[in-house]
Amino acid sequence: MRGYRELAARLREQIISGELSPGEKLRRIVDLMDDYGLSRQTVREAIKELADEGLVVTMGKGGTVVRNRTRVKIPLNRYSKVLGPNGARGPWETACAEQGLDGQMHVVRVARVQADDRLSEQLGVPVGAELVHRQRRATLGPDDVVQLQLVWYPADLADQVQLAGTSKIRGGVFGALVAAGHRPSAVSERVESRMPTQDEADQLKISGKVPVVAVTRTTMNSAGRVMELLQSTAPADRIELVYDNLPLE
Template structure:
């Protein structure tokens, strides 16, 4: 074995074949040095190449872990199926369950804030208006964060509802909006591909060279009032956005 590319290719093949399955830890650097007669820097360069490809994530003292790359298919019609209040699953949980995946939604934080100029434009409210900000992680299982979500709501719409509280909204936000008398009628989405910020890469446990898909969703009622602005970010190899059977006229 002559260099880091050879070692990277060997480890890549072992990961692809299942010899090192998702969630497993690669051999320690010292063990790879001994096994292949390479320098420490050469081994580090090989692991960095795999991390940049999104195959592994380095966990410090936790070693180098083979990354979970299970892809979640996210159809546009996920919203219409969760409009009825009293359901037990939101759009993410429903979509994952249909694919045999253990989808979970975790509330990271809820806060009141004043609308920046950018948020005010998206929500069609005056700059400085009171908003409720809900930060969530869309997950598979207990530890695998697939998508980061930040949602904002006009405070006058959601005050005195569970959307203003810190607890998880059982059944999803759309059902809660309907229960509060604010029925979603239309959804617009804008999709971008970009590189992650340092914070996003850390939370998603990816290298800063793994691209992400960033979606901005604006939800309105029948009168055109904006009920929610949601910004979500996920590694590009973890989600597949599906827009099937859209009308052409």
């Protein structure tokens, strides 16, 4: 074998064919050096190429692990399916369950913040208005982080709906809003692709060269008041946004 590209091609084939499964460790660098008669630097360059492609994750002393690339379909109609006040799942969990996947939502942090210029414009509130900010992680299983979510609510609404606590909202926020008499009426989404920040890459366990899909969702009531601003970020190879049967008139 001549160089790192050839080794990367060999390992890539094993990963794509399923010979190496998600979560499985690659052989140690010293073992790959012996197997293929390559230098340490050459093996490292091959692994780096695979990491940049999103095929593996380097875990330091934990070795190099084949990355889970299970793709989750996220349909627009996931919202209408969770408007009942007594549901057991939120939008992410509902979309995953329909595909036989164990989707979970985890609350990372909840805080009270003041609206800056950007949040003021997006939420339609005065600069300095009190907001409740929730940080969440959408996963497959308990720890495969697929999507990062940052969410903001007007504080008065959050207090009425009991969104200011750190507990997970059973059935999702939409169901909780309906139960409290605040039925969402319309949702707008803006989708963009970009490269991840270092913090996003670390949380999603991807290389900084794996692109992400960033979605900004604004939820309003029938009077046009913004009830929720959500920003989600996910590796582009892990989600598929589905917008079916949209009306043309």
